[in-house]
Amino acid sequence: MNDIQCLSHTKWDCKFHVVWIPKCRRKILYGQLRKNLGGILHELARQKESRVLEGHLQSDHVHMLISIPPKYAVSQVVGYMKGKSAIHIARTYLGQKKNHCGMSFWARGYFVSTVGTDEEVVREYIRNQEKEDQRLEQLNLFK
Secondary structure (H helix, E strand, O other): OOOOOOOOEEOOOOEEEEOOOOOOOOOOOOOHHHHHHHHHHHHHHOOOOEEEEEEEEEOOOOEEEEEEOOOOOHHHHHHHHHHHHHHHHHHHHOOOOOHHHHHHOOOOEEEEEEEOOOOOHHHHHHHHHHHHHHHHHHHHHHO
């Protein structure tokens, strides 16, 4: 109950587990890009009055627990974050100064689920996902 937030006529606690991937699931979210992308995603969420409560950039996907006010659709906020971050990546890392028509960094779509009383379980899952992926990769080496 302590996470309840307020708008002018609304009290709310809406949290979502969101995952999306780069196009073709390229493993490119490391190095300088990974270091800067977290701050960019936090700022883009703030611009839509949302908060990234927990997040992790894997080598080939983005995991986050995000709090979105009920006046915005989840698709609106996630679409905004993916679109604006793709433009930023194209301008900063790919050397394009103008709008990059026809190019996209992120794959279409995303996964989303609501987070109810299992918030701590979802937070733990996001924190430990990279370790679990590495463990599964090691197991596949012996097959």
